[in-house]
Structure formats: C-alpha cells, structure tokens
Amino acid sequence: MKNRIPELRAERAWTQADLAQRVSVSRQTINAIEKGKFDPSLPVAFRLAKVFNLTIEELFIDDQ
Amino acid sequence: MKNRIPELRAERAWTQADLAQRVSVSRQTINAIEKGKFDPSLPVAFRLAKVFNLTIEELFIDDQ
DNA sequence: CCTCGATGTCAAGCACACTTGACATCGAGG
DNA sequence: CCTCGATGTCAAGTGTGCTTGACATCGAGG
Numbered sequence: 001m002k003n004r005i006p007e008l009r010a011e012r013a014w015t016q017a018d019l020a021q022r023v024s025v026s027r028q029t030i031n032a033i034e035k036g037k038f039d040p041s042l043p044v045a046f047r048l049a050k051v052f053n054l055t056i057e058e059l060f061i062d063d064q
Numbered sequence: 065m066k067n068r069i070p071e072l073r074a075e076r077a078w079t080q081a082d083l084a085q086r087v088s089v090s091r092q093t094i095n096a097i098e099k100g101k102f103d104p105s106l107p108v109a110f111r112l113a114k115v116f117n118l119t120i121e122e123l124f125i126d127d128q
Numbered sequence: 129c130c131t132c133g134a135t136g137t138c139a140a141g142c143a144c145a146c147t148t149g150a151c152a153t154c155g156a157g158g
Numbered sequence: 159c160c161t162c163g164a165t166g167t168c169a170a171g172t173g174t175g176c177t178t179g180a181c182a183t184c185g186a187g188g
Binding site: 055056 | 065105106107124
C-alpha cells in the first residue's frame with residue numbers, strides 16, 4: 001500500500017506535525033505511514049483523504 | 065463506520081463464508097465487520113470494495 | 129421431529145495500529 | 159560554529175484487527 005501523502009503534504013507546506021494534528025494522530029504515526037512502516041486504519045485513511053480533498057482510492061495505491 | 069456489506073452480499077446471494085473466501089479473511093471477520101464490532105484494515109477494505117465493484121467511499125460510511 | 133447450512137458469538141492468541149517519550153541527524157539561518 | 163525546526167527512528171505499552179476452534183441458535187426441508 002503506497003500513498004501520495006509526502007508530495008501532497010509538501011505542496012501545502014505542512015510539516016508532519018501539522019498533518020498529524022489535522023487528522024488527530026501522533027507525528028510518529030504520520031511518519032510511519034509516509035515511510036510505509038504500516039497502513040493506516042480505515043478511519044485514519046478517511047480523515048487523511050478528507051484533509052487532502054481526495055478519495056481514499058486517489059490517496060492510497062493498493063499494490064496488492 | 066457503517067457499511068453496505070449485508071445488503072450487497074444478499075443481492076449476490078453470497079454467504080458470509082463465500083465473501084470471506086473472496087477477500088481472504090475468516091468468516092468470523094466478515095461477521096464482525098457486518099455487525100460493526102470493528103472496522104476492517106485498509107487492505108481488507110480495498111479487497112471488499114473490489115469484490116463489490118464499488119469505491120471504499122461507496123461501501124463504507126464514515127459517521128465520524 | 130430431525131437434520132443441516134447459515135449466522136451469531138465467545139475465548140485465547142498473534143500481529144499490527146497507534147501512543148508517549150526520548151534521542152539522533154540534517155539543513156537553513158543567525 | 160551554533161542553534162533550531164523538521165524528520166527519522168527506537169522502545170515499551172495499549173488497544174484493535176484477525177485468526178482458529180468451539181458451540182448455540184435459527185429457519186428451511188426432509
């Protein structure tokens with residue numbers, strides 16, 4: 001499961017801490033998701049898609 | 065997080081066990097997701113959306 | 129009745145999502 | 159240089175996603 005969070009976050013000039021606050025998770029969680037350490041839960045995925053105004057399918061790439 | 069799995073599964077006349085096999089989880093997991101006991105992981109959510117030919121947003125309703 | 133498939137549910141265990149707290153590194157600017 | 163914000167990462171703890179195995183219930187058909 002890849003994702004476009006790093007580029008989208010950079011476009012908006014948000015730090016990992018900024019984004020973490022916007023989706024109500026810790027900074028380390030954002031870092032881990034960006035780095036592919038693990039996939040977010042479905043609720044966190046929904047919140048991430050929302051702050052970027054994208055669908056989950058547009059934000060996350062399911063590479064089976 | 066609500067979902068339309070029960071109705072969609074009924075439309076197709078699939079048992080919980082049928083659906084479980086199609087998305088590679090246990091029957092109990094399908095039952096728990098349908099019953100709202102917990103939310104699926106993002107990979108399982110992707111697989112569920114795929115077997116129903118829907119987007120995750122169409123299949124799951126984020127009631128924050 | 130009695131069976132049988134489908135569903136609901138519990139327990140125990142494992143893996144992972146997420147937390148707080150801490151520390152290391154790195155680049156930009158004084 | 160030195161600092162400082164941003165990022166990367168580790169450890170330890172909590173909660174949840176998912177498993178297997180078991181058992182109870184329920185409705186449809188013999």
